[in-house]
Amino acid sequence: MFDKINRDKVKFERRIIFGYVVTGLAFILYMPLAVAIGPAVFFIIVIPFLGGGLYAAHNYKQIKNLSIAFKTKYLPEEMQKIFSDGKYYHNRGFTEEEIISSGLLHKQDRFASEDLIEGSFAGVNFKCCDITQKDVRSNGKSTTVVTVFQGRFYEFDFPKAFKYNLLLLQPYNYRPFSGFTKVKTENVQFNSEIKIYAKNEHEAFYILTPNFMEKIMYMDKKYEDKIVFSFKDNRLYIAIDSRVDHFDLKAFKQVNASIFEEYRNELNDILDFIRILQLDLTLFK
Numbered sequence: 001m002f003d004k005i006n007r008d009k010v011k012f013e014r015r016i017i018f019g020y021v022v023t024g025l026a027f028i029l030y031m032p033l034a035v036a037i038g039p040a041v042f043f044i045i046v047i048p049f050l051g052g053g054l055y056a057a058h059n060y061k062q063i064k065n066l067s068i069a070f071k072t073k074y075l076p077e078e079m080q081k082i083f084s085d086g087k088y089y090h091n092r093g094f095t096e097e098e099i100i101s102s103g104l105l106h107k108q109d110r111f112a113s114e115d116l117i118e119g120s121f122a123g124v125n126f127k128c129c130d131i132t133q134k135d136v137r138s139n140g141k142s143t144t145v146v147t148v149f150q151g152r153f154y155e156f157d158f159p160k161a162f163k164y165n166l167l168l169l170q171p172y173n174y175r176p177f178s179g180f181t182k183v184k185t186e187n188v189q190f191n192s193e194i195k196i197y198a199k200n201e202h203e204a205f206y207i208l209t210p211n212f213m214e215k216i217m218y219m220d221k222k223y224e225d226k227i228v229f230s231f232k233d234n235r236l237y238i239a240i241d242s243r244v245d246h247f248d249l250k251a252f253k254q255v256n257a258s259i260f261e262e263y264r265n266e267l268n269d270i271l272d273f274i275r276i277l278q279l280d281l282t283l284f285k
Helices: 002-037 041-082 096-101 188-193 201-207 210-222 258-276
Strands: 087-089 110-121 124-138 143-157 166-169 181-183 195-198 227-232 235-240
Touching (some): 041 258, 096 110, 110 258, 143 258, 181 201, 188 210, 195 201, 210 227, 210 258
Antiparallel strands (some): 087 110, 110 124, 124 143, 143 235, 166 195, 166 227, 227 235
């Protein structure tokens, strides 16, 4: 199984390198040829320059298709071992409106969502998927596409709604929120690690018990200051800006049995959120 996949990947990877080499040579040769030939060199160079890039992009797409076929076949098998009622959809995810309404992310120029997993554990329903947001920035002379968020986004449902919205963000996430008040606890370390924005201060302290704050700090350390939380209505949202395209086969990285361990680790993250944060206990009921 892995031998064939790796042979196919190597074929596409070599083509990617070839495409980049063609583009690079066209770029390097442009100035010397421009001096020797003049402006007409543009029409000579533009074809290999653009063609090489397009050829490389096409073969990246081929690896993506290979990845989709692989994870569609094997990821559900791994998921069923943990969540018997779990469902997986490689081409589905949250809508951008759902993401923005959580309060954790702002609307950006480009948005993509895939690899939706949904199921339940210990009476807690959940959904999660990969999210990518990109911002197109222009200074009038050049345009740059910047990845603002790339990672996993989770939603956990509860039988009872929270009375007021609560956001737990990283210090670098600070931005003004209409109707939110910045709250501090008596835990100095927590205040330095996590910024609290609440619609109601009393509700914030109802959720943020000393025990629960310890668990939040544990998760914050585990995910290296890249995790944020939102309590809204009857849902808890969690976003992790890992800058990783989860579950996919990676270009220029050999595929072996360890990918199944990666799948299990990602799926067990869902269990960790429910177990460690004790989302199934009466605190949230």
